[in-house]
Structures are given as structure tokens and as C-alpha cells.
Amino acid sequence: MAPQVVRWRRHLHQHPEVAFHEVDTSRFIADTLAHVPGLVITRPTPTSVVAELRGARPGPTIAVRADIDALPIHEENEHAYRSTRAGAMHACGHDGHTAIVLGLATVLAQHVAQLPGTVRFIFQHAEELSPGGAESLVQLGVMDGVRQVIGLHLWAPMPVGRIGILAGPAMAAPDNFQCTITGKGGHAAIPHACVDPIAIGAQVVTALQQVVTRTVDPLDPIVLSVTQFIAGSAFNVIPNSAYLAGTVRTFEPTLRDSVPATMERVIRGIAEAFGATVAFHYERGYRPVVNDRALAERLHQVVARTFGADTLVDLRPTMGGEDFSAYQQRAPGVFAFVGAGNVETGIVHPHHHPRFDVDERALDVGLRYLTAATIDLLSDA
Structure with a gap:
């Protein structure tokens, strides 16, 4: 899936839409998911998408969240897939998050006969602008029946190939x-x-x-x-x-x-x-993101088995904010950080910078992490 995930990410990067205006973005997501067999697709709001994959056997419902909005920033990068929309840019990695979860839905659907339980893929609008999209989606029922929720953030300050999962407070x-x-x-x-x-x-x-x-x-x-x-x-x-x-x-x-x-x-x-x-x-903005400690420790083991224990980075909490916290009010949740920086290739600019970019190898790392994590959590059937 790695090449396809990169293509999705580049398409999304070229066509950014800011919070509460993700019309084309959500349509692209829904159209892409429509080609994945076995998914039940809903549109809880005009600019969000939820897809559900029901396994062949009974089991828990696990939610996986991706944010889809861009920022009101004019991109200064010169790569071929730079933004085509003046004043809008994926300067935080949400294009990558969306592409990764599209890949996850595709991969898991290919093995639905072996899966217990249900996976709910949440493509959420408006993470970047308070009051955000997560709270409204929670109120609309996207977390009903969910046992655990996971998500990730491509993280430019951390080198590609590394993963950080904090137990407890993670974001302010x-x-x-x-x-x-x-x-x-x-x-x-x-x-x-x-x-x-x-x-x-x-x-x-x-x-x-x-x-x-x-x-x-x-x-x-x-x-x-x-x-x-x-x-x-x-x-x-x-x-x-x-x-x-x-x-x-x-x-x-x-x-x-x-x-x-x-x-x-x-x-x-x-x-x-x-x-x-x-x-x-x-x-008041979003609540702090506080990762469930038991779930975080479990996902540490998932990372160690999948990539090796040396992949894990001992992160400190960040004072950045995230409305993933809304989902954590309804079920134990963990928000992970996937390294996406690369000093050698010049991918060093911080999030929300007009020259922000990610090392696209991080997309495969993120996909492999979410796949392993989801399968592990479904095993509690």
C-alpha cells in the first residue's frame, strides 16, 4: 500500500481545504472508500466521513481517527505536489494522516474474513479551528459502542522511523x-x-x-x-x-x-x-489529550513487536493542542506520534510553517503501526 498512500497524500496536499470547508476533501475520501468492498460509509456532517468495517466474527468496536483539514497558510515549497490553492496548505500533516487511514481501511478490508469485531474509521473535519470537529462528531454518535480509540500525528521534530507514545498527559x-x-x-x-x-x-x-x-x-x-x-x-x-x-x-x-x-x-x-x-x-479550547496508561503500555508492546523496541522514543508532552481529546472522553484512547523529519534532506521546518513537509517514508511507518495496533485491539474478542 505504500506507493498508493503516497499518491493519496500528494493529491490531498495539492488540494487543501481549511477547517469547516473540506467539501472536495471529504468527497475524495468518500469516493475512495466507495471502492473498498465491505465498508459502510456515512456522512455525519457535510465535510466529514465515517466508514465502518464489520469483521466476520463478534468482537469489540475500535475507532481510528484521521483529521482532514488544512491551514490558511500560503505554501512556499517548490515540489511538484505543492498546494494549488493560494492561501491554503497542509502545513501540519493532516494530508498524511488521511492517506494513512485510507490505506488502513483498504488493508483491513482485504482481510475482513479473518477479523473479529468492527473498525470505525473517522475522517474528521476542522481539527485546526475551535470549536473543532471532534466534539460535534461525538455528539452525533460516532463513538457509540466504541471500546478504544486510536490516532496518530506525523511529527516533524522526530526523525522518520521513530514512534513516540506517551502514557498520560500528551498535549495541552x-x-x-x-x-x-x-x-x-x-x-x-x-x-x-x-x-x-x-x-x-x-x-x-x-x-x-x-x-x-x-x-x-x-x-x-x-x-x-x-x-x-x-x-x-x-x-x-x-x-x-x-x-x-x-x-x-x-x-x-x-x-x-x-x-x-x-x-x-x-x-x-x-x-x-x-x-x-x-x-x-x-x-476555552479543547481539553488536554491524556492517553490511557494501560492502553499506551499495550501499544508500546505492539510497536516493539512490529518494529523493534529501539523504534520507541521517550517523548515529553507537548504544549500543542488537539481535539482528539473529545474522543477520549467516551473511551480509552491513545494518540501516538510518528517521526516525519529528516535533517539530511532538509525536512526540518516546524508544523504550521509555509515550508513544512514530511519524509514520506513516515506514511508507511504510520500505516504499519495502525494496522498492527488495530489488529491487536480487535483480538480482545
């Missing part, structure tokens, strides 16, 4: 915030007659770092990043307002609950001290 909860500081605009040469939202905003950016360093236990992981600071339109005008936005990443539920109030108190304190007002909005 990605929340975001927005803040508008309203002061009093005027002439930049007469600052004393103004309330300068830029000067206040600069102090807010600095002070927010102390939320991390001085109000949070150093042993609790947290990231607080201000990623937008928008204000002003002319060199000689102090604007009336400044807009700040960013992200907060945490694992611990109690810390996640307490951070917004602390942030708002700090921001309002600074702004009010200089006569400005604040509009603060905090939005």
Missing part, C-alpha cells in the same frame, strides 16, 4: 484570550493629554509573563503567549485603543480554571491605574 488544553484596552487618543506630541493604550498594553504584555512565573507552581506546565498586538495608524497619533490576543496552554484542570481570573485582574489593574478601561474575553 489550547485556550485563547482577547483584550481591548481603551484609553484616550490624541496627538503624539501631547501625550500628557492622552491615555496611551500602547504604553499600557506594553506593560500588560510584560506583566502577563509574571502570571506564569509568580502565580503558578513551577512544577505545573503552562504557556502564556501574547501573539497579537494591534494599535495605531499613524506615526503622530496616539490611538484610542489597543487590541491584544494570545493563547494559554495548560494540563491541570484547576490551573486552567484559575488562570483567566488572574489574567483579568492583572490587566485591569494596570489599565485602571493609568485611566484606561478593558474588555477581556477568554475562550
Whole structure:
């Protein structure tokens, strides 16, 4: 299947669609699966696809998830299969995830007479944009009756040929915030007659770092990043307002609950001290991805048997977020990382970079891993 999986991945890479707009992508997936005998295909939403393969004998239902959306990034790569759609790019590997699970469905369907149980393949829309597609699919019943759920992420920071499976916390909860500081605009040469939202905003950016360093236990992981600071339109005008936005990443539920109030108190304190007002909005994103420990240990053994124990990498959790966590609320789940980087060939750019790419040998590794994992979990019949 390796050459076909590569062809699928390249087709998807050339035709990216961003979150909630995966019309052609989902049609391609459904049309491809329609040629696989034995699959029952449904479309729970207009841009997602679910296919179910029922084995010849009774057994558990195992779910395998792939995300299918691209990012609003203009690709800067020059390879023949680069994006043909300006402003959209598969810059995170979802094209590879989709191709791998298409390959998995094809492989397992060829051996359905030997399989117990049921495999449910979930091709999920809108992983990249909150509120995401996973939560809506769960509410629509895609996890009903599922005993275990697995998925993977092609991982550029890790060399091709390696696999990482964390037991416990794996990815953080990605929340975001927005803040508008309203002061009093005027002439930049007469600052004393103004309330300068830029000067206040600069102090807010600095002070927010102390939320991390001085109000949070150093042993609790947290990231607080201000990623937008928008204000002003002319060199000689102090604007009336400044807009700040960013992200907060945490694992611990109690810390996640307490951070917004602390942030708002700090921001309002600074702004009010200089006569400005604040509009603060905090939005909770996905839950943290927490891998089931027993299932993770079992999949460690699957990797060791399939590839050799030296394939496993001892990963640390990442502060990136993933809505795979929605599926883990309904069944034990494990989200694995499959190495896709290659320094020697220049595949070194990080996820969400306009020159992101993967070593396509990782597609075969991912397919072999998911095949072995699914067959192992079905053996609990």
C-alpha cells in the first residue's frame, strides 16, 4: 500500500481545504472508500466521513481517527505536489494522516474474513479551528459502542522511523484570550493629554509573563503567549485603543480554571491605574489529550513487536493542542506520534510553517503501526 498512500497524500496536499470547508476533501475520501468492498460509509456532517468495517466474527468496536483539514497558510515549497490553492496548505500533516487511514481501511478490508469485531474509521473535519470537529462528531454518535480509540500525528521534530507514545498527559488544553484596552487618543506630541493604550498594553504584555512565573507552581506546565498586538495608524497619533490576543496552554484542570481570573485582574489593574478601561474575553479550547496508561503500555508492546523496541522514543508532552481529546472522553484512547523529519534532506521546518513537509517514508511507518495496533485491539474478542 505504500506507493498508493503516497499518491493519496500528494493529491490531498495539492488540494487543501481549511477547517469547516473540506467539501472536495471529504468527497475524495468518500469516493475512495466507495471502492473498498465491505465498508459502510456515512456522512455525519457535510465535510466529514465515517466508514465502518464489520469483521466476520463478534468482537469489540475500535475507532481510528484521521483529521482532514488544512491551514490558511500560503505554501512556499517548490515540489511538484505543492498546494494549488493560494492561501491554503497542509502545513501540519493532516494530508498524511488521511492517506494513512485510507490505506488502513483498504488493508483491513482485504482481510475482513479473518477479523473479529468492527473498525470505525473517522475522517474528521476542522481539527485546526475551535470549536473543532471532534466534539460535534461525538455528539452525533460516532463513538457509540466504541471500546478504544486510536490516532496518530506525523511529527516533524522526530526523525522518520521513530514512534513516540506517551502514557498520560500528551498535549495541552489550547485556550485563547482577547483584550481591548481603551484609553484616550490624541496627538503624539501631547501625550500628557492622552491615555496611551500602547504604553499600557506594553506593560500588560510584560506583566502577563509574571502570571506564569509568580502565580503558578513551577512544577505545573503552562504557556502564556501574547501573539497579537494591534494599535495605531499613524506615526503622530496616539490611538484610542489597543487590541491584544494570545493563547494559554495548560494540563491541570484547576490551573486552567484559575488562570483567566488572574489574567483579568492583572490587566485591569494596570489599565485602571493609568485611566484606561478593558474588555477581556477568554475562550476555552479543547481539553488536554491524556492517553490511557494501560492502553499506551499495550501499544508500546505492539510497536516493539512490529518494529523493534529501539523504534520507541521517550517523548515529553507537548504544549500543542488537539481535539482528539473529545474522543477520549467516551473511551480509552491513545494518540501516538510518528517521526516525519529528516535533517539530511532538509525536512526540518516546524508544523504550521509555509515550508513544512514530511519524509514520506513516515506514511508507511504510520500505516504499519495502525494496522498492527488495530489488529491487536480487535483480538480482545
